[in-house]
Amino acid sequence: MNAPQQGFKERADAELKNAVLKIAIDRTTGNAERKRAVAVAAFPEFQAARARGRAIKDHVIAHLDHYLEMFERNATAAGATVHWASDDAEARAIITRICLEADAKLVTRAKSMLGEEIGLPHALADAGIERVETDLAEHIIQLAGERPSHIVWPAMHRTREQVAILFKEAHHPPPAADDPATMVQSARRELRAKFLGADVGISGANFLVADTGATCTVTNEGNAELTTTPPRIHIVTAGIEKLVPSTAHAFALLRLLVRSATGGEMTQYTTFHCGPKRPGDADGPEEMHIVLVDNGRTRMLADEFRPMLRCIRCGACMNHCVVYRQIGGHAYGGTYPGPMGAVLTPVLDGLAQSRDLPHACTMNGRCAEVCPVEIPLPTLLRAWRTRSWRERLEPRSVRAALGLWAMAARRPWLYRLGSRIGVRALRLFGRRGWIGSLPLVGGWTAYRDLPRPSGRTFMEQYRAGQAGRAGQTGREARK
Amino acid sequence: MSAKSNPRVGLFLTCLVDAIRPGIGFAAIQLLEEAGCRVEVPQAQTCCGQPALNSGDDKDAADLARRTIAAFEGHDYVVLPSGSCAGTMVHAYPELLAGDPEWAARARDLAARAHEITSFLVDVMGYRPQGRRLDATATYHDSCAGLRELGIAAQPRALLASVEGLEMRGLEGNDVCCGFGGTFCVKYSSISNAIVTEKAEAVERTGADLLLSGDLGCLMNMAGKLHRRGAKTRCFHTIEVVAGRAGGPAIGEEG
Numbered sequence A: 001m002n003a004p005q006q007g008f009k010e011r012a013d014a015e016l017k018n019a020v021l022k023i024a025i026d027r028t029t030g031n032a033e034r035k036r037a038v039a040v041a042a043f044p045e046f047q048a049a050r051a052r053g054r055a056i057k058d059h060v061i062a063h064l065d066h067y068l069e070m071f072e073r074n075a076t077a078a079g080a081t082v083h084w085a086s087d088d089a090e091a092r093a094i095i096t097r098i099c100l101e102a103d104a105k106l107v108t109r110a111k112s113m114l115g116e117e118i119g120l121p122h123a124l125a126d127a128g129i130e131r132v133e134t135d136l137a138e139h140i141i142q143l144a145g146e147r148p149s150h151i152v153w154p155a156m157h158r159t160r161e162q163v164a165i166l167f168k169e170a171h172h173p174p175p176a177a178d179d180p181a182t183m184v185q186s187a188r189r190e191l192r193a194k195f196l197g198a199d200v201g202i203s204g205a206n207f208l209v210a211d212t213g214a215t216c217t218v219t220n221e222g223n224a225e226l227t228t229t230p231p232r233i234h235i236v237t238a239g240i241e242k243l244v245p246s247t248a249h250a251f252a253l254l255r256l257l258v259r260s261a262t263g264g265e266m267t268q269y270t271t272f273h274c275g276p277k278r279p280g281d282a283d284g285p286e287e288m289h290i291v292l293v294d295n296g297r298t299r300m301l302a303d304e305f306r307p308m309l310r311c312i313r314c315g316a317c318m319n320h321c322v323v324y325r326q327i328g329g330h331a332y333g334g335t336y337p338g339p340m341g342a343v344l345t346p347v348l349d350g351l352a353q354s355r356d357l358p359h360a361c362t363m364n365g366r367c368a369e370v371c372p373v374e375i376p377l378p379t380l381l382r383a384w385r386t387r388s389w390r391e392r393l394e395p396r397s398v399r400a401a402l403g404l405w406a407m408a409a410r411r412p413w414l415y416r417l418g419s420r421i422g423v424r425a426l427r428l429f430g431r432r433g434w435i436g437s438l439p440l441v442g443g444w445t446a447y448r449d450l451p452r453p454s455g456r457t458f459m460e461q462y463r464a465g466q467a468g469r470a471g472q473t474g475r476e477a478r479k
Numbered sequence B: 001m002s003a004k005s006n007p008r009v010g011l012f013l014t015c016l017v018d019a020i021r022p023g024i025g026f027a028a029i030q031l032l033e034e035a036g037c038r039v040e041v042p043q044a045q046t047c048c049g050q051p052a053l054n055s056g057d058d059k060d061a062a063d064l065a066r067r068t069i070a071a072f073e074g075h076d077y078v079v080l081p082s083g084s085c086a087g088t089m090v091h092a093y094p095e096l097l098a099g100d101p102e103w104a105a106r107a108r109d110l111a112a113r114a115h116e117i118t119s120f121l122v123d124v125m126g127y128r129p130q131g132r133r134l135d136a137t138a139t140y141h142d143s144c145a146g147l148r149e150l151g152i153a154a155q156p157r158a159l160l161a162s163v164e165g166l167e168m169r170g171l172e173g174n175d176v177c178c179g180f181g182g183t184f185c186v187k188y189s190s191i192s193n194a195i196v197t198e199k200a201e202a203v204e205r206t207g208a209d210l211l212l213s214g215d216l217g218c219l220m221n222m223a224g225k226l227h228r229r230g231a232k233t234r235c236f237h238t239i240e241v242v243a244g245r246a247g248g249p250a251i252g253e254e255g
């Protein structure tokens, strides 16, 4: 349900030229990076908490069938209806059917990346249902007709100044000023009217609690509560990997999630939804539906990408990624950007469509260092590279060049000869130590100079030195 | 003499040092000998296999791993002037060959003997340079593989602290990738450029005379960008400074 990813390089190049985007990315990710560092430093047991978070997720993943059944049993007992969707199309069909059967005209939606993953916004539009995004950032991108560029701050690619322009055009009446407080007020006025008139509210879930059958959402705006409580019907969409055994486990993961995402200790709102309105309840939906989505997840269970199922969608990996911080989220072309997106997008949309993503990484390892559930992201990206090579998705020229190189590298004498010739050839280019332009490595010299090799190879000099001082190993023999 | 006090060390050059800057190899030999090692340079070595590994070509990578393991079988230690090639031996080889009954144990054995040079000098040999002097200001970039795969951070700084007259200046984002990434810098050159531009700006802001680091690939990337920008920063491998060789030409300077 996603746009094709081909054209990654073109998109990245376009974004690199977008100076405003860079300002927006640096503001948000820079802030997140600083605040996370402070929060982690103030939490001495952070590393132990990470190990525990990882263990909780691994345990659930290893016993997924058990906890899914437990969750279904308890959610049903609480009065909710549980639906199973094996892929995005099935999930869309289930949700639109519930909406149409309820004769819904207006649906409010609280931010959920799973909703994006299954293509829910389009599906609702196709069914002729009006959709109102209640999350401020989602409201912004809905007005702009865009997709999220970050999993925590969907509109982070837009500066405050750009949002002010957008609101002036779309809000009635337009905001009186463009300071953040006035703009938030304006959005609130615009949105609140819709909250109360909605027939269906759709939210995601940060956790599915198996032993109570509750779903848990965390937000800082309180919009999830207004999405899930007033409408007659509440639909929750969640990936099956969101399960935790109990509420205590949800809190163990929350401590990691919030610190890693925003550097806070706790979100403003943490809500557990357990079934629809009961007799005597003051408010709440009459029906609660929970749509559990697989969409490639059980496939991951069985292959080398299994650790990715631990992901709690905190966004720390992208905030600390040098590539994401240059090109932003849209260039990735999938639902999920950054390091976690580069692992997930090939699962969701196919490797042939997205082979650039696992390759567009320097393997610097910072993402894995900050991941609160210790996902070895570079290892997983490398696993995609291995598949891409095996499935012959790499360009012919790359395969040929590497094949030639590997052939020489197996033969030390040939490799040395190649180095000697290469060094001498390189010395034909450039002047005064630097090469400013060179065929074959134009990607290098377009942007930086290449230092000219200093002379003969080490091996040549070393062997000459050895011959000159027979028996004595070591010291450099300078000419 | 015992292996402990006078170990037999095999030096793995790395492709870039062999071809682009042999002086780093000679600095390595000098320091290892000063630390009391017997140094050999096995002639059967070629490349550690990273280009294949990073391209997903595991078969060629495993093949080169086997050859490298065989070339260094008799040495007490294998020492490399690169965190990224050392990381490949320490972490990637055992993984690549885990399913190969004949080679798995040999890969683990090599992994246990392989060390990046600054960490080897400090942690294994307890070495500090004597009587080195360099009147200059310098800043240090932590190359990613060394830092995150091998935990190298304190060792190069400890060695540099023993060089008299050398004033170290902090680098903003010292642990952030420079954008090299092996073939990444050519395959995704515009992204790499954006990353290394920020790195060069940070280096320039320190006002230091020298930029030091432990991986020639990263150094070439940063030096090449600094030179293109017209910056005067001179770039050296850490061990060139520690070995007292910073009087000679820096990366890209003609000797």
Ligand code: SF4
Residues within 6 Å of the ligand: A260, A310, A311, A312, A313, A314, A315, A316, A317, A318, A340, A367, A370, A371, A372, A373, A374, A375
């Ligand atoms: S991969 Fe790790 S760091 Fe990235 S979003 Fe998931 S949990 Fe957070």
